Amino acid sequence: MATLATQPESRVSSQAVRFPEHAIAARVGTSFKHEHLPAILDDDSYTGFFEVHAENYMGAGGRPHHALTRIRSDYPVSLHGVCMSIGGPQPLDKLHLGRFKALIERYEPALVSEHLAWSTHDTTYFNDLLPLPYTQATLSRVADHLDEVQEAIGRPILLENPSTYLIFNESTMSETDFIRALVRRTGCGLLLDVNNVFVSAANLGFSALDYLADYPLNHVGEIHLAGHAEQQDDEGALLLIDSHDGPVADAVWKLFGIVISQCGPVPSLVEWDSAIPEWPILKAEALAAQAVLDRHARSTLPGKVHGAA
Amino acid sequence: MAQLDLPAQIPSEASASAAAFASALLDPDRRTPAQVAGPDGKAAEKRYNVYRNNVTVSLIEALAATFPATRRITGEDFFRAMARFHIRASPPTSPLLFEYGRGFPGFIERYDYARSMPWLADVARIERAWLDAYHAADVPPLSLQDLAAIPPERLGELMLVPHPATHIVFSPYPAVSIFAANRSAGPVGPINATGPERALVTRSALDVTVRTLPPGGFAFLDHLTKGKTFGAAVAAATAASPEFDLSANIVGVLQAGAFTAIHQGD
Numbered sequence: 001m002a003t004l005a006t007q008p009e010s011r012v013s014s015q016a017v018r019f020p021e022h023a024i025a026a027r028v029g030t031s032f033k034h035e036h037l038p039a040i041l042d043d044d045s046y047t048g049f050f051e052v053h054a055e056n057y058m059g060a061g062g063r064p065h066h067a068l069t070r071i072r073s074d075y076p077v078s079l080h081g082v083c084m085s086i087g088g089p090q091p092l093d094k095l096h097l098g099r100f101k102a103l104i105e106r107y108e109p110a111l112v113s114e115h116l117a118w119s120t121h122d123t124t125y126f127n128d129l130l131p132l133p134y135t136q137a138t139l140s141r142v143a144d145h146l147d148e149v150q151e152a153i154g155r156p157i158l159l160e161n162p163s164t165y166l167i168f169n170e171s172t173m174s175e176t177d178f179i180r181a182l183v184r185r186t187g188c189g190l191l192l193d194v195n196n197v198f199v200s201a202a203n204l205g206f207s208a209l210d211y212l213a214d215y216p217l218n219h220v221g222e223i224h225l226a227g228h229a230e231q232q233d234d235e236g237a238l239l240l241i242d243s244h245d246g247p248v249a250d251a252v253w254k255l256f257g258i259v260i261s262q263c264g265p266v267p268s269l270v271e272w273d274s275a276i277p278e279w280p281i282l283k284a285e286a287l288a289a290q291a292v293l294d295r296h297a298r299s300t301l302p303g304k305v306h307g308a309a
Numbered sequence: 310m311a312q313l314d315l316p317a318q319i320p321s322e323a324s325a326s327a328a329a330f331a332s333a334l335l336d337p338d339r340r341t342p343a344q345v346a347g348p349d350g351k352a353a354e355k356r357y358n359v360y361r362n363n364v365t366v367s368l369i370e371a372l373a374a375t376f377p378a379t380r381r382i383t384g385e386d387f388f389r390a391m392a393r394f395h396i397r398a399s400p401p402t403s404p405l406l407f408e409y410g411r412g413f414p415g416f417i418e419r420y421d422y423a424r425s426m427p428w429l430a431d432v433a434r435i436e437r438a439w440l441d442a443y444h445a446a447d448v449p450p451l452s453l454q455d456l457a458a459i460p461p462e463r464l465g466e467l468m469l470v471p472h473p474a475t476h477i478v479f480s481p482y483p484a485v486s487i488f489a490a491n492r493s494a495g496p497v498g499p500i501n502a503t504g505p506e507r508a509l510v511t512r513s514a515l516d517v518t519v520r521t522l523p524p525g526g527f528a529f530l531d532h533l534t535k536g537k538t539f540g541a542a543v544a545a546a547t548a549a550s551p552e553f554d555l556s557a558n559i560v561g562v563l564q565a566g567a568f569t570a571i572h573q574g575d
Contacts, residue, residue: 133323167347
């Protein structure tokens with residue numbers, strides 16, 4: 001398993017380390033939702049990590065920073081950027097990149113990730129992860145953007161594969177070729193969203209197993225799991241929506257087991273962003289993922305089931 | 310944020326593709342972009358509509374989260390329709406959604422279907438100020454003791470530094486009472502207020518507070534938050550209302566945490 005993208009290469013020397021360095025290896029996590037904070041603070045048994053959307057903590061102060069400071073004191077944190085628009089053609093928003101860098105310096109997250117997608121065009125922010133065609137021109141542009149982000153924050157990021165609903169006629173490469181080339185050119189790590197693979201495979205009519213066989217699994221530094229919803233396309237065929245509003249589907253759990261058996265107990269996260277359940281239900285999903293990691297950790301790393309915790 | 314040097318830096322092919330994809334996202338009259346398809350040449354209308362739907366619905370949800378009392382007053386369907394019009398006219402220009410909706414109160418004021426609720430825009434103004442206060446920087450507020458240390462003869466020329474969370478909202482309607490009655494999840498009780506209300510929205514610790522300002526209190530705070538001297542603020546407040554009670558206003562705004570420091574004039 002590649003660990004290059006899971007740990008900061010060096011601490012920012014001018015910044016005092018204010019938070020403990022919680023180990024994240026072989027752990028599971030969940031999205032952090034503020035309504036769960038009291039339940040989390042009362043929960044002595046949870047040993048996972050929490051992932052936050054970076055943009056929610058880009059205000060100056062107040063309750064969001066107070067909550068994240070509490071969480072970061074007790075748990076490893078993964079900082080997940082949602083709207084850097086790395087996959088878009090226009091230059092990165094320097095102001096936004098500066099805010100992202102400041103959050104990383106402030107909270108020293110164990111993991112840092114962003115999406116292979118775009119969300120801003122001209123001056124409009126669309127608040128969705130929009131898809132891009134896979135061509136030499138977009139490859140070069142996305143690689144430049146990744147270089148710029150990694151240069152700014154002083155560490156590699158994990159790049160997440162998208163959930164897709166359509167294809168671009170102009171694409172000349174497969175998504176896995178595109179992602180592999182980005183890893184080679186920029187040294188970024190990967191956030192493998194297994195639900196996204198399942199959703200895209202169903203929507204575009206390819207085999208999720210073929211995708212995973214062609215995906216550079218040795219660069220995966222984090223895995224995402226989430227629930228999806230079912231709709232229909234123009235022909236009445238099944239169209240899956242990456243909705244993050246329910247439990248992880250059985251088929252996605254199966255894929256997850258296959259991925260873990262091949263790349264080891266990579267930190268794995270259950271996302272739940274809409275119709276958010278009570279903390280015990282979200283925690284139970286994380287524990288189900290932990291059981292998969294532990295099963296594999298036992299078979300490969302006897303005595304180190306929970307990493308360095 | 311827009312980059313001013315944008316056209317020169319974008320490869321035209323990638324830019325045209327993104328522009329075509331983006332152009333129909335918020336415009337239901339535009340057709341599905343020609344460069345997208347389903348697998349095996351299948352149609353992509355419903356597939357593209359997934360993105361259209363994500364964009365519009367997520368932005369409606371963002372406005373609904375920022376303006377819950379406004380939504381409660383109008384009802385769900387009314388709010389969603391009004392929000393959809395606003396999103397199409399003024400989509401966000403920052404990736405920080407908590408910055409979105411600054412133009413929404415003004416939009417509500419001009420929205421034909423909301424004419425029968427002339428106070429609705431002011432309720433939305435209070436809600437927008439509430440979110441700004443929620444995210445404002447953490448600064449310890451100025452206390453009564455800090456102010457008491459100033460010799461009385463110096464009071465007239467001093468200026469106060471407003472807390473970054475401090476906002477005041479002027480309404481010719483009882484907007485604070487309407488806001489308060491609709492902001493929580495509980496049942497809406499009777500609203501007895503009928504006159505104009507001015508709001509002080511701020512946050513001295515973690516919880517945002519919304520208070521109704523007493524007579525003259527708006528003019529007093531309006532001057533102080535704009536950097537005018539204490540003496541000028543008192544004069545403006547007294548002119549605004551003969552009932553202006555200086556000591557009650559000082560105690561009220563400092564207990565609310567509306568200021569952080571004292572600037573003394575020369």
